[in-house]
Amino acid sequence: MKLTTSLVLATASLTSALTIDLNLAGLARPLLHTTSASHSTSKTQNPHAWIAASPADARSPCPMMNTLANHGYIHRDGRNITREGLAEGLVQSINFSPELAASMFDLILSMDPSATDFDLDMLNAHNVGEHDASLSRLDAYFGNNHAFNPTIFAQTTSYWTSDPVTAQMLANSKVARQIHSKAFNPTYTYPASTEQTSHTETGFPILAFGDIQNGTVARAAVEYWFANERLPSEVGWKVRQEPVTAEQMGAVTKMIADAVGLVTGKKE
Numbered sequence: 410m411k412l413t414t415s416l417v418l419a420t421a422s423l424t425s426a427l428t429i430d431l432n433l434a435g436l437a438r439p440l441l442h443t444t445s446a447s448h449s450t451s452k453t454q455n456p457h458a459w460i461a462a463s464p465a466d467a468r469s470p471c472p473m474m475n476t477l478a479n480h481g482y483i484h485r486d487g488r489n490i491t492r493e494g495l496a497e498g499l500v501q502s503i504n505f506s507p508e509l510a511a512s513m514f515d516l517i518l519s520m521d522p523s524a525t526d527f528d529l530d531m532l533n534a535h536n537v538g539e540h541d542a543s544l545s546r547l548d549a550y551f552g553n554n555h556a557f558n559p560t561i562f563a564q565t566t567s568y569w570t571s572d573p574v575t576a577q578m579l580a581n582s583k584v585a586r587q588i589h590s591k592a593f594n595p596t597y598t599y600p601a602s603t604e605q606t607s608h609t610e611t612g613f614p615i616l617a618f619g620d621i622q623n624g625t626v627a628r629a630a631v632e633y634w635f636a637n638e639r640l641p642s643e644v645g646w647k648v649r650q651e652p653v654t655a656e657q658m659g660a661v662t663k664m665i666a667d668a669v670g671l672v673t674g675k676k677e
């Protein structure tokens with residue numbers, strides 16, 4: 410059954426799938442299958458060339474999901490994405506470990522436990538997966554909650570005060586976006602589950618393109634990626650040699666969680 414955005418989904422949270430201790434049980438089935446994700450490109454072309462989405466294609470508020478579709482690492486039309494297809498795409502594009510890559514589909518199951526595939530535009534449902542105070546999207550109250558918004562992103566990047574961007578700067582920009590939304594959006598909604606999910610999202614640029622150990626990422630890579638929904642090879646990024654693990658995702662999430670507080674000094 411395809412992910413639907415109705416029923417009890419509003420109460421579902423991404424938190425369980427994005428917390429540090431990912432449940433990787435039951436993921437022993439083969440992850441890499443031979444289904445081509447590049448159905449819309451000719452076999453003589455690079456199957457992972459970047460091609461902008463057409464108006465008919467489904468896209469989402471997630472810059473990485475859109476990037477994978479634009480490169481044909483998942484179906485270019487953004488539809489019918491299975492656990493296996495998503496996992497294959499994340500392994501091949503940004504070198505997530507097969508286990509971590511497969512576990513990402515649990516995000517979808519947290520929205521609809523019976524889902525076997527999803528379309529990217531299903532992620533646009535407000536306060537299901539999509540939420541307020543994004544780094545690069547308008548709050549739903551103000552308009553389009555899923556397309557990249559340069560004005561919002563400029564707010565975010567104004568808090569990236571040096572290069573490389575650190576986990577602290579990413580966290581600062583996230584908190585700033587929350588304060589801005591809380592001040593100006595009368596429907597601002599940000600439950601604890603969203604906050605936890607956001608810590609992982611905010612750290613994702615480090616996980617995908619940065620130095621995980623030091624919690625940093627080249628500013629050019631992040632900016633290029635957000636703005637173009639394209640892997641930032643043109644600005645010097647190279648896919649990392651060692652696969653990204655669930656433990657690393659947890660560690661980067663914790664870096665952000667530790668950095669969002671506004672009080673200085675040690676906790677009592």
Ligand code: HEM
Nearest residue numbers: 470471473513516532538539540543544545546610613617
């Ligand atoms: C099944 C896998 C995934 C799903 C279903 C998913 C879904 C989403 C959704 C619904 C949002 C919107 C949240 C908001 O309203 O701001 C989002 C944001 C985001 N996602 Fe993903 N995501 C997935 C994997 C990834 C991966 C692997 C990366 C990068 C390594 C990534 C990077 C991001 C970032 C940076 C944001 C924040 C965008 C912003 O605040 O403007 N996502 N994702």
